[in-house]
Amino acid sequence: DQQVKQNSPSLSVQEGRISILNCDYTNSMFDYFLWYKKYPAEGPTFLISISSIKDKNEDGRFTVFLNKSAKHLSLHIVPSQPGDSAVYFCAVVIQGAQKLVFGQGTRLTINP
Amino acid sequence: NAGVMQNPRHLVRRRGQEARLRCSPMKGHSHVYWYRQLPEEGLKFMVYLQKENIIDESGMPKERFSAEFPKEGPSILRIQQVVRGDSAAYFCASSPPEGIDEKLFFGSGTQLSVL
Numbered sequence: 001d002q003q004v005k006q007n008s009p010s011l012s013v014q015e016g017r018i019s020i021l022n023c024d025y026t027n028s029m030f031d032y033f034l035w036y037k038k039y040p041a042e043g044p045t046f047l048i049s050i051s052s053i054k055d056k057n058e059d060g061r062f063t064v065f066l067n068k069s070a071k072h073l074s075l076h077i078v079p080s081q082p083g084d085s086a087v088y089f090c091a092v093v094i095q096g097a098q099k100l101v102f103g104q105g106t107r108l109t110i111n112p
Numbered sequence: 113n114a115g116v117m118q119n120p121r122h123l124v125r126r127r128g129q130e131a132r133l134r135c136s137p138m139k140g141h142s143h144v145y146w147y148r149q150l151p152e153e154g155l156k157f158m159v160y161l162q163k164e165n166i167i168d169e170s171g172m173p174k175e176r177f178s179a180e181f182p183k184e185g186p187s188i189l190r191i192q193q194v195v196r197g198d199s200a201a202y203f204c205a206s207s208p209p210e211g212i213d214e215k216l217f218f219g220s221g222t223q224l225s226v227l
Contacts, residue, residue: 006154034215043116043203043218044155089154097168098207099145100216104154 003027004092006103014111019077021106023090028071032093034100035064035075037086044089048075080110116141116206116219117186124225131191131198133222137206143167144187145205145216146179155203161187194226 005024013019025033031052036044050057050064050073057064063076073090087107091100117136125131137144146158160168161181172179176194181187191198201223205216 036218041220041223043118043205043220045218046215049215098143099157099160099168100205101157102147102155 003101004090004103006088006090006106008106009104010107010109012109012111013080015082016079019075019080019084019108019110021075021077021088021090021108023073023075023103025071025073025092027092028068030092031095033064033066033073034091034093035062036089036091036102038089038105039086047088077108082110082112084108085110116204116217118202118204118219118222120222121220122223122225124227125194126227127195128193131194131224131226133189133191133202133204133224134186135189135204135206135219136186137204138217140208141206141217142209143207144181145207146187146189147203147205147218149201149203149221151200158189191224194224196226199224199226 003026034049035047037047038044048059048062048064050066055066061077065074077084087105089105090103116138119134142163144161147155148158149155157171159172159179164183176192178190201221203218203221205218207216
């Protein structure tokens with residue numbers, strides 16, 4: 001039972017362009033959504049989050065959009081930089097259960 | 113303020129041996145979570161512990177796996193009689209006493225290789 005899905009295993013983007021990573025979820029009761037970034041041989045690091053009461057949150061080059069009616073989350077990175085090359089995981093907080101559930105991840109490659 | 117510390121970074125075991133993975137949470141954090149990442153897969157929740165209590169072990173395999181978080185010392189994830197399918201990256205995360213509060217902080221992980 002996959003509650004959080006990232007349907008694109010990989011994405012390749014030209015440096016300077018916009019990167020858009022997508023995530024779909026199944027449960028409309030989730031109330032917090034996050035994006036984590038992971039480099040090889042390192043642990044995931046928190047990138048940006050959004051509460052279900054909002055539809056957009058911005059932090060520098062990173063913007064997360066939430067479409068509750070479509071149960072869809074996206075991360076926009078603009079402009080994309082080579083250092084953004086990593087695996088990106090979306091996650092939801094299951095508050096009552098006090099844990100995060102992750103998607104499968106999308107490997108983003110930024111080409112110079 | 114040190115982050116989540118995991119050791120060892122790499123652990124090699126032969127089939128049938130025991131693996132012990134250690135995790136020290138961030139200072140002031142009393143909740144520990146263990147996640148596993150199998151090759152080419154996402155992060156899967158295994159267990160959530162508070163000091164001396166297992167709160168949620170719904171993601172733990174029924175056999176061979178156990179976890180503890182004693183009053184003193186690090187949290188330990190123990191895998192008995194390892195098999196090749198246990199080869200994975202094991203990540204520990206921690207959160208403060210009030211709970212997840214929006215995010216978890218992860219360690220660098222232990223890469224377990226079973227020969």
